[in-house]
Amino acid sequence: MSPAAGANAEAPRGIGRPVDDSTYRAVCEFLYSEAELLASRDYRRWLELLAPDLSYRIPLQQFDKRGEERRYGDDPAWFDETRDSLCIRVEQLLHPQSNADRVPSFLRYLVTNILARETPDGLAVSSQVLLIRMRANNPQPFLLSGARQDLLRSSAAGLQLARREVRLDMPLIDSPNLAFFL
Amino acid sequence: MSPAAGANAEAPRGIGRPVDDSTYRAVCEFLYSEAELLASRDYRRWLELLAPDLSYRIPLQQFDKRGEERRYGDDPAWFDETRDSLCIRVEQLLHPQSNADRVPSFLRYLVTNILARETPDGLAVSSQVLLIRMRANNPQPFLLSGARQDLLRSSAAGLQLARREVRLDMPLIDSPNLAFFL
């Protein structure tokens, strides 16, 4: 998706009506608590926040020249996950012998610009996220930022994440791996 | 303006009284929605948020030595704009042949620390903004941060931006151009 193309079309603004204050606060609490779980790699508790039919996608981005845009192929992505596949990823990252995260990096998630709308499917929530990662192999922090479009649904256990799409700002990832979630 | 000089003097804290909760939420919605328009380069819709008598300034910063401060000249700036001049800038950036943004960069606006006060002129709103820009010519994200002092006014079409001053944290801009708005 080109940055020129309107994220707006799908942004919550315009579709649905703004949620009431207590719902808004609950949405913020959900996203901030989720960020704490991700930052502390408490992935098994994070999985509990995910709806069974979750769709979790981080599409690939491209630099386009205006007027020359073109796409080919099948909509590639960095992540295209279900709750099941995320479970396997979590098992790998937490496995005592797995190398990817064997010396855990420091992760920080700044979640900002939260907007929430009521829709028939649930709460359509947009936010900006900035991830800061410090790996043992590199003294420079790695920054990854993007826009999240989430769908949250109420469940017996509280809010659940039913859909997430993260539009990254980086077509090229300047880091050796993505051993974390956004 | 030196960083030592008190941004506080003009900060909303102290002047006016805090806005009520629903106004606060409206201010946040305004700023977050504006950030979405800026990030998606939906500039024509952004222009609709601007009051006809808008003053939009991004002053130049200098490193000062305490006790040796001095200024000369006419208050230079990076931007010193009216709604009219912003219209021309927008036309340029969106012109199909214009080169500055021909391969659109990825833009992300994190707007945080929002404080709002009632004043006789309207809502005095301060916030922090971090812009993250990815250009095709450089795989390193460019970061630009600063403090916004805004004046918002209610209008028939909702809130409008009547004044903005952005105090950047960077006296030297480590990027070849400022082909975006803050």
Add this chain to the structure above:
Amino acid sequence: MSPAAGANAEAPRGIGRPVDDSTYRAVCEFLYSEAELLASRDYRRWLELLAPDLSYRIPLQQFDKRGEERRYGDDPAWFDETRDSLCIRVEQLLHPQSNADRVPSFLRYLVTNILARETPDGLAVSSQVLLIRMRANNPQPFLLSGARQDLLRSSAAGLQLARREVRLDMPLIDSPNLAFFL
């Protein structure tokens, strides 16, 4: 403290109950106003926000290998301060002859992900902070991020900071000094 170890144990989530909306807004106002004071180096007014029995700590971090964790010594830190020791630091930084901050750098504090809980001791508040610093000697912004765990208490003068611990994300500080507060 390793990043793998649960920041969660001490996170406000789970302990205490979420504060009501007006308290939440007051907490946000406190943190944002504090950030303005820190950013503008208005340290003497900042000191007024601190409780007399303040404990202010920024512990040292280490990269650990999972399964090989070990600690030695007496819990080292970057900062381990009382209100008294912070007063002396402030006097130094503001002293007209002191060199550390003689050419004041530009500071920006993005405070996000604020969560607040009622506890018997006061308000347990967690937040994320990203500091952006521009020094005259280096055109690259220095980024420092971490998680704050604060304890706020009501006093006659409004909220006061009674305890702060900042868990940095950077085991190695890529900057020549920490001539600021977090």
Add this chain to the structure above:
Amino acid sequence: MSAPEIVNAAEAAALVNVEQGLASRRLYVDAGVFDLELERIFTRTWVFVGLESEIPAPGDYVTRTMGVDPVILVRDHAGEVRVFHNSCPHRGVMICQADLGQVKSFVCPYHGWTFGTDGRFQTAFHPKEFYRGAVPFERLGLHPVAKIATYAGLIFATWNPDAPPLQATLDDTARWYFDMFFARTPGGMEVQGPPQRWVFEHNWKIGPINFCGDGPHAPMLHGPISQMAVGESAEQFMAAIMGESPDVILGNGSAILLNLTPGERLDFIGFHPDLVKLYRESLNDIQYGLLGRMMTGVATLFPNLSLVQAPVRFDPDAPPVNFLTLRLWQPLSATRTEVWNWYLVEREAPHDWKAETLRAGLRSFSAGGTFDQDDAEAWASTSRAIRGPIGRSLDLNFQAVRGWRDDMWDDFPGPGKTCRNMFTECTEFEYLVEWRRWLAAER
């Protein structure tokens, strides 16, 4: 660092001790060696630049790099594939800054010099007469590569007018194996979209050497995820690894490693049954038999193209799914490498299967892939570990080759020199022997 920079062929040649199976660690960190590589290898070998299916229509282009030189890969309006240096013949401004696009002609943004998709100069700001014959516009088209050639939809280019034809590098032997991946159905493979791109903080050769046939790293580094996500069962996988794993020296520094299920049965694990029928049409018996028993296939084509195919499972209720990824290891500096990662699928594959195999690949071999994540941290650590004067003075060890290189699997049914298992380090070291030839200007 402190050791004198490598500046000539003789010094470079001395860095690989062919007899001993050793190579200097300077190959992985030395800026002087890197500069020589750009000159001796990337301006002279055939370099992979993309796939025909990335530029299906006239005017379609993608931007790529050969070494650190940027190029435009375009299908011209006559349908011909072209590769040009991505800089204006006038003052060097980049012609295409986007990752991909569709053009009628290329217009330089600086002074508007305009070129056809065939690279030919078309117009400047003024009519030609204005220049009074002083500017030889006929020679000022976009700077083209010396040669372009394709194999099974893969496009290669070289700056070297004296380069032997692509078939001499990608010869009968190599193609016999590669056909199992790229030419196994009548329609051939198509690309599933633009490549993922990310950056490893280590030397560009570590990846292709690993993909030549680094057997020992798999059970060690990928043990946990293999048990979770690979193939029919972990047992079957381990059996394949420990059992029949021909690792074939293809010559010219290239190699391919196959993990085969034991026994004669053709399980075609992770393949779609409809496609298996088509394999039967396109492959010979031996190829078909190998594919039927293949758990993973990993290969490197010297200098910087690799492939991997493997069946993985991320849905506990579904059978494993094979993916095929093509990977280019782009040199950025002695200790930085940009990885480009494409996914391929049979043109004839059912629509849903295409999505399935793409997801299988994304989840296992990609920047966020469960396998790549493990490699990434091990490889990245190397740059930090060996950059000092002591680190650089030591060796990279491939001495296992001395125990195995004279004892090949002579009766393996495929062509090429086949190592008896995936632990001999022979294919990895052959890559460096070839590297030495290029640096020493023997190629």
Add this chain to the structure above:
Amino acid sequence: MSAPEIVNAAEAAALVNVEQGLASRRLYVDAGVFDLELERIFTRTWVFVGLESEIPAPGDYVTRTMGVDPVILVRDHAGEVRVFHNSCPHRGVMICQADLGQVKSFVCPYHGWTFGTDGRFQTAFHPKEFYRGAVPFERLGLHPVAKIATYAGLIFATWNPDAPPLQATLDDTARWYFDMFFARTPGGMEVQGPPQRWVFEHNWKIGPINFCGDGPHAPMLHGPISQMAVGESAEQFMAAIMGESPDVILGNGSAILLNLTPGERLDFIGFHPDLVKLYRESLNDIQYGLLGRMMTGVATLFPNLSLVQAPVRFDPDAPPVNFLTLRLWQPLSATRTEVWNWYLVEREAPHDWKAETLRAGLRSFSAGGTFDQDDAEAWASTSRAIRGPIGRSLDLNFQAVRGWRDDMWDDFPGPGKTCRNMFTECTEFEYLVEWRRWLAAER
């Protein structure tokens, strides 16, 4: 990258082919060339360091760089302008880290060595006797430049004691033109504040060469914004560009390009009428006539100072407004350049007009300026485009000069060698011919 580094004068000279109108692209990316430039050019030419109006009072200072050497530009307490290396003669600590300030004396923060604004050593921590005559404090003042000279309030300095006087570089011919910008009223120009500073990701020479007279880029790169924001009307602007656009070779690598409105009428587009009266006093008839028809004026003073003046309009209801900006292209590395950008205005200008012209400049020629934005991306792309061994092996093309350099506009009323139009590339290439002289140590 891989080509051998340029290390001596002969090699550098060979990079510019004077006869052919060609130059190697290595001029724009080569670290070795860059190091030679610092040594051969920036320690030997006159370098612009600031304006007298930036340091109006005794003790006023600003910090600047000459090449990559930091200097302090200060007005001493006798009113004299001084330029010193910004490092302590004791252990090299930077004396002034701020961008500007006001001092009684300079005190080094490390051990407190103190210097007058005239640079002379004043005190150390101890009285002098303590040092027992071992430290020659009289020779340990702030390290001064070899020469300082000013022209119309512009301050230049050089490290070279053998440099010819400034008037030899900025000679009668150059001043004849520059007076139209800097000395057109009795009071002269004043600075409108400290410079904007930002970073281009390309070689420092691209800017000054462009400002010598890059005619063709304007309608191409700035077409859209020109139509929106320049002058009376887009037609007038285009007519000026295509019509009378003398591009004058000033010698010593410098040049100036003027776009004149057609015909004899003196429209003084974008000038304030009160000031026009003053121009009449300070300029001769020919200068006055050129200014009256001037749409844009663009010039470069070798090696790294440029100016631009143009009328722009950002308010649809108001007439266009001229601005004048002075620009210094500071070398940071072969592919990074720091731009310093000042705005100037007539001292006699009405207060409101000063604000108007400043805004006109900010909006068009600045980091956020509508014109600079376009150039920035084209220029920045060059570094990426030509850094590889193939890119570096190609040429920068100025071959148009061969069609025009022997056919000058001999009866142009101003001094200097005047090219017939702004498309000949002659002034641009003259800059490189001069550059070659310095690198080859012919200067």
Add this chain to the structure above:
Amino acid sequence: MSAPEIVNAAEAAALVNVEQGLASRRLYVDAGVFDLELERIFTRTWVFVGLESEIPAPGDYVTRTMGVDPVILVRDHAGEVRVFHNSCPHRGVMICQADLGQVKSFVCPYHGWTFGTDGRFQTAFHPKEFYRGAVPFERLGLHPVAKIATYAGLIFATWNPDAPPLQATLDDTARWYFDMFFARTPGGMEVQGPPQRWVFEHNWKIGPINFCGDGPHAPMLHGPISQMAVGESAEQFMAAIMGESPDVILGNGSAILLNLTPGERLDFIGFHPDLVKLYRESLNDIQYGLLGRMMTGVATLFPNLSLVQAPVRFDPDAPPVNFLTLRLWQPLSATRTEVWNWYLVEREAPHDWKAETLRAGLRSFSAGGTFDQDDAEAWASTSRAIRGPIGRSLDLNFQAVRGWRDDMWDDFPGPGKTCRNMFTECTEFEYLVEWRRWLAAER
């Protein structure tokens, strides 16, 4: 930058003018000099790697660097201290990426080669027979340093098999002084936790030279904070500085500076009374007397280890508290230095006192310390100030030595050549004289 790179011993030696008390500023910015330093100094001197109390139990390890070479400092399972290059003998992957840990054996993540804590090779993926004798595993243990030695719990290592014993460097004279800090109680000192680590943007030698005895910078740079936070009173501090401040040349480039309170009284300012009794047991009369009058002690052990002890007060109602910090200046590049900063305390100290002294140190000498903050900005500015061709052509000035070096404090009661005060610059310059010996290969 532009001056030719330093490449050999003779050129390096010429950078220090021993007779004149001058050194070239290239010592602080030149990449060529830096590379030579890595080779000539850091692979040949004794280098501090850590403290015994950091690895109390078998299997405890910490990761360190010697120059830019990473090492593992481990206590093996026989209780022996070992130092190994932190890279796998197989392909150079880093063995330990964590800062510290506890292991049974070291397992390389790439192919699983496993080594004992004594460095010996234990297993590969396959049993040894598989390798058919081709791989000399007995010689493929972790690469060890040539020698390890300890003094008072401080561990040093060297890559140089011909290095003289540690006692020859850290000789009787040096130890006489260092014992006042590291061996003043029967139990000795213990570390208070892992080191702080942060990055200075300047050359690694600026710190150790300053810590040799940079008297003049203290009242200047640290004046404000000294008045607020040091010792009994600002007057006492200044009296000590201006009064008895022996600055001792220890030989081999090392030095120690003591600020003593005037008079004979032993105030033991900032020391815990219980510990003072123990000092009496472990030190001789002269040492005890010096410690009793000591306001600050600052020392450097060539090439890159320093210490500082001083009493500070951050609680207005409590007496001052001494801290002792050990500091390693790790070279990263010519203009970047990583600082490692440990705090030490007497093993016998009361529990609360340990916390007090640690806090005193954190608040004054650390990345956030009130003293270090001042130094940091002065030092960091140096790199920017002197990187250009003019800056590099100038000198670092130590000429005060010419007034004092032949007039030593001969009757100072301690051993070594003692300068009469802390302002002579003699110990600082001696450091550079020693540096010159190593670079010139006289060591």
